[in-house]
Amino acid sequence: MNKRNKKVGRFFxxxxxxGMSLFILYPYIVMFLNSLKDQQTIYxxxxxxxxxxxxxxxxxxxxxxxxLLTYFKNSAIIAVFGTLLCIVCAIPAAYAFARMRFPGKRFxxxxxxxxxxxxxxxxxxxxxxxxxxxSMTNSLLGIILLVAAFNQAFAVWLLHGTFSTIxxxxxxxxxxxxxxxxxxxxxxxxxxxxxxxxxxxxFVFINGWNEYTLSLILIGDTNLKSINLGIxxxxxxxxxxxxxxxxxxxxxxxxxxxxxxxxERHLTGGLTAGAVKG
Amino acid sequence: xxxDKEMKKKEHIRWKDLKAYIWxxxxxxxxxxxxxxxxxxxxxxxxSKISAANIVKSFGTLENFQxxxxxxxxxxxxxxxxxxxxxxxxxxxxxxxxxxxILNEEFRGRSFHRVILLLPWATSLLITAAAWxxxxxxxxxxxxxxxxxxxxxxxxxxxxxGATSSFIWMIIVGIIVTVPFMAFTLLSGLQSxxxxxxEAAYVDGxxxxxxxxxxxxxxxxxxxxxxxxxxxxxxxxxFAIVNTIxxxxxxxxxxxxxxxxYYLAFGKNKYGASAALSIISFVILTIFxxxxxxxxxxxxxx
Numbered sequence: 001m002n003k004r005n006k007k008v009g010r011f012f013x014x015x016x017x018x019g020m021s022l023f024i025l026y027p028y029i030v031m032f033l034n035s036l037k038d039q040q041t042i043y044x045x046x047x048x049x050x051x052x053x054x055x056x057x058x059x060x061x062x063x064x065x066x067x068l069l070t071y072f073k074n075s076a077i078i079a080v081f082g083t084l085l086c087i088v089c090a091i092p093a094a095y096a097f098a099r100m101r102f103p104g105k106r107f108x109x110x111x112x113x114x115x116x117x118x119x120x121x122x123x124x125x126x127x128x129x130x131x132x133x134x135s136m137t138n139s140l141l142g143i144i145l146l147v148a149a150f151n152q153a154f155a156v157w158l159l160h161g162t163f164s165t166i167x168x169x170x171x172x173x174x175x176x177x178x179x180x181x182x183x184x185x186x187x188x189x190x191x192x193x194x195x196x197x198x199x200x201x202x203f204v205f206i207n208g209w210n211e212y213t214l215s216l217i218l219i220g221d222t223n224l225k226s227i228n229l230g231i232x233x234x235x236x237x238x239x240x241x242x243x244x245x246x247x248x249x250x251x252x253x254x255x256x257x258x259x260x261x262x263x264e265r266h267l268t269g270g271l272t273a274g275a276v277k278g
Numbered sequence: 279x280x281x282d283k284e285m286k287k288k289e290h291i292r293w294k295d296l297k298a299y300i301w302x303x304x305x306x307x308x309x310x311x312x313x314x315x316x317x318x319x320x321x322x323x324x325x326s327k328i329s330a331a332n333i334v335k336s337f338g339t340l341e342n343f344q345x346x347x348x349x350x351x352x353x354x355x356x357x358x359x360x361x362x363x364x365x366x367x368x369x370x371x372x373x374x375x376x377x378x379x380i381l382n383e384e385f386r387g388r389s390f391h392r393v394i395l396l397l398p399w400a401t402s403l404l405i406t407a408a409a410w411x412x413x414x415x416x417x418x419x420x421x422x423x424x425x426x427x428x429x430x431x432x433x434x435x436x437x438x439x440g441a442t443s444s445f446i447w448m449i450i451v452g453i454i455v456t457v458p459f460m461a462f463t464l465l466s467g468l469q470s471x472x473x474x475x476x477e478a479a480y481v482d483g484x485x486x487x488x489x490x491x492x493x494x495x496x497x498x499x500x501x502x503x504x505x506x507x508x509x510x511x512x513x514x515x516x517f518a519i520v521n522t523i524x525x526x527x528x529x530x531x532x533x534x535x536x537x538x539x540y541y542l543a544f545g546k547n548k549y550g551a552s553a554a555l556s557i558i559s560f561v562i563l564t565i566f567x568x569x570x571x572x573x574x575x576x577x578x579x580x
Contacts, residue, residue, distance in 0.1 A: 047417075089308055100298040101298075149313050245412075
């Protein structure tokens with residue numbers, strides 16, 4: 001009896017997992033099928049599930065119909081340089097928080113965590129005004145700096161957790177052998193902290209690649225639009241070109257999928273290292 | 279001579295202290311210029327009289343807050359935001375916990391589920407929201423097409439017709455994008471629980487529910503706490519879903535604070551009122567963080 005109950009319980013758990021996964025997968029199936037439809041089929045009432053004709057050429061034509069290459073280039077610039085700047089600034093800060101004693105440490109750490117709470121969305125007027133004062137509206141540099149700044153808290157927190165788990169003795173041994181603090185960090189700490197650095201880099205890169213709100217507030221020039229703004233531009237008063245929305249969406253997801261292997265391998269370890277330290 | 283040595287020591291410490299700030303400088307400069315400056319600007323704007331051309335006329339007025347409190351859509355927006363945050367975080371937490379418990383077991387198809395859970399990380403919220411906007415469309419939407427094909431309904435349902443039903447659907451979309459993140463955080467927490475914690479329980483024949491409530495959940499508590507705090511902040515600050523699917527329609531009844539902020543600033547050109555609403559959300563988030571920290575400290579003391 002008990003064994004049977006257990007079997008029924010397991011069955012329901014698996015059903016739950018499949019239900020959840022299907023629900024998550026559903027929009028991707030819809031995106032894929034509808035990216036291959038033509039205008040007539042998309043706007044058929046009631047809608048069809050499968051395309052009547054499979055228009056694979058949608059994925060080629062979209063590059064001609066909108067400046068998609070420019071959008072991809074801009075997203076890549078924001079993601080690559082935003083991530084680089086963010087991590088380069090976060091590493092020494094996280095190291096200082098993990099290893100050094102200095103006045104105002106607790107206060108600064110608290111302040112840093114506070115910035116995690118205030119996403120750019122809740123202070124968009126302030127950001128708009130300040131960036132206008134810096135003459136950085138309509139500028140990719142402005143978005144890069146903002147992406148780096150608003151991801152500092154997360155990157156420093158995660159790297160601080162990673163650095164704290166590395167034993168001090170290795171570093172001290174290197175110092176005794178005549179390494180400076182900087183070269184000890186570069187030669188000893190950074191290689192050991194690689195999993196944490198990879199995790200932080202991946203997360204910030206995804207945030208940069210998927211950046212939407214800041215560009216929405218600050219970027220007006222078509223040449224400077226990121227992919228998400230490009231997708232948004234499809235939503236018009238005369239009807240949305242859904243087949244293109246979904247083709248671009250799938251294309252935009254591809255680069256991140258390439259990051260997946262790295263993400264899955266390091267995700268669990270990297271996140272827990274930070275979580276334990278809290 | 280002795281005094282001199284002491285002085286030297288003191289100075290030495292100070293120089294060392296300064297050194298840490300050299301390491302911190304790049305991070306601090308970024309934060310001051312691009313996070314702190316906008317925060318201060320928000321405070322300045324919120325308490326200033328601002329002309330129609332968005333030029334600050336004078337500082338030191340509560341006009342913007344008065345405008346908000348007399349605004350017809352403000353109470354609805356606040357209530358929506360509370361429902362939005364609690365519903366998404368609460369329901370997602372339960373679903374994610376079950377999902378994490380399942381994924382912590384060895385079974386066929388586990389890696390498939392793990393890959394599916396990673397998918398939403400790769401897609402921007404705008405894209406997911408756009409897909410759901412199409413899925414839920416009254417006339418040509420994919421969900422109605424599916425339900426008609428399956429014979430569940432005869433004609434399309436207007437999912438996004440009313441304020442209540444469209445808000446519920448946006449909450450469902452919010453849950454779908456929140457579960458993967460939560461499930462992974464909780465899964466990593468589950469995997470850090472040592473196996474021998476369960477051994478004694480197995481020997482004594484303790485059943486599943488008792489193991490869950492007396493061993494797993496108490497040990498998982500730190501992960502659950504981190505997840506709740508992070509996700510309350512994320513969900514409170516979420517913007518793209520509502521902005522894309524209804525953008526407040528019908529009649530500004532489905533706004534949350536973030537989309538209403540955007541509407542005030544860039545739709546209605548009310549920079550002051552938008553900044554005032556920013557201040558209100560700062561206050562809400564700070565109170566939440568303070569209460570939560572206090573609760574946690576109390577627990578640790580007990």
